[in-house]
Amino acid sequence: MIYNQEQVIQAFKIYSKLAVNGYGDTDELRLYLADDAIRGLVEQFAKEVDCTIFVAGDCIYLIPISMSSPFHISNENIKKTYLPSKATNIDIYVMYVAVIIMFGEFYNSYQTIEPTRDFLSIDDWLLRVNDRILSLKAYDKEELKELEKEYEYNWISIVEKWDAMDDLKEKVKTQDARVSSRLSFLNTVKKFLEAQELIVDIGNDELELTQKAKTIVQRYYMEHEYNRGILEFMYKLEQMKGEKEDAGHF
Known part of the structure; x- marks a missing residue:
């Protein structure tokens, strides 16, 4: 033309x-x-x-739609803008896992095109992240190392980072984001998602997806080309864990 x-x-x-x-x-x-x-x-x-x-x-x-885009938010920018001064790339990996799980809760483990719920509470989000990390912990380090090669994702460090967070203060919802706890970490992720206009806090510690988020998830997030199979892996963890435990009974 x-x-x-x-x-x-x-x-x-x-x-x-x-x-x-x-x-x-x-x-x-x-x-x-x-x-x-x-x-x-x-x-x-x-x-x-x-x-x-x-x-x-x-x-x-x-x-x-790719990390090579000049408009892609760099790890350094995320650390500088949203994370504590001593944050590393592992913090960003844990952020990504938390985001995957949050979207998965809205889309029934990525099995649906449209959201199956209107909102997600931060407490429920925390429980689901705990569940997924526990499923990862069911594997020994050698197994996780093999999974790291397959998905190019540092699962061992993610597990260790989550374990290191202090969950004794999780019920204190007003704590500063710099406090090393799982709840405050999710609040940091929440602020990042709000800044990107992907979620809205509707009150009572409940989160709602924006239309922007829904469009991104539907058009790109579920595509293997963009998520490298990580979504499928994260939501097969429970099934894989059960198969592993069943095999141990023979």
Whole structure:
């Protein structure tokens, strides 16, 4: 398709707005929706930086779909912005596991396309993370090392990091996020997800998914290409643990 100069300029204005803010109002960027040529150009610009564009609710979002994208949030940025000063990449791995589990609770262990619940309490979230980590602990280190090779994920360090968190103060919901406890760690993850406009705190320590989050999960999060099979692994842990225990009875 041949584009005229005005179309290129209008498309670049829309792309620039999305690139700066990560999103734009559909009313403000109505040309993206109304003009196929301009929309195609904007999407080409996004593709060049390993991003995708989608409409969710009243917003248009620019979302990175690979770690090579300049718009991908780096580990260093996450540590600097959201985690305590002594945080390491292992803290980020545990964050990712917590996010996987939280979304999984909304989508029935990733077996459904639409959410099966309206909200999730932080206490329930904590219980589910505990359950998954306990399932990981059912494996000895040699088995986990083999799983690490398969998924390129440091499961041993994740288990050790979670175990090291002090859960004696988990009932104290107002504690500072710097306190080393599982609940305060989840509150740190919560703040990150809120900053990314993926969840909303609706009160009473209950969390609700945003339309942005639902769209991302449905279109990308469940795809093996993007999650490297980690979702399936995390939600097969209980089954694998049961099979392992049954085999031990023979």
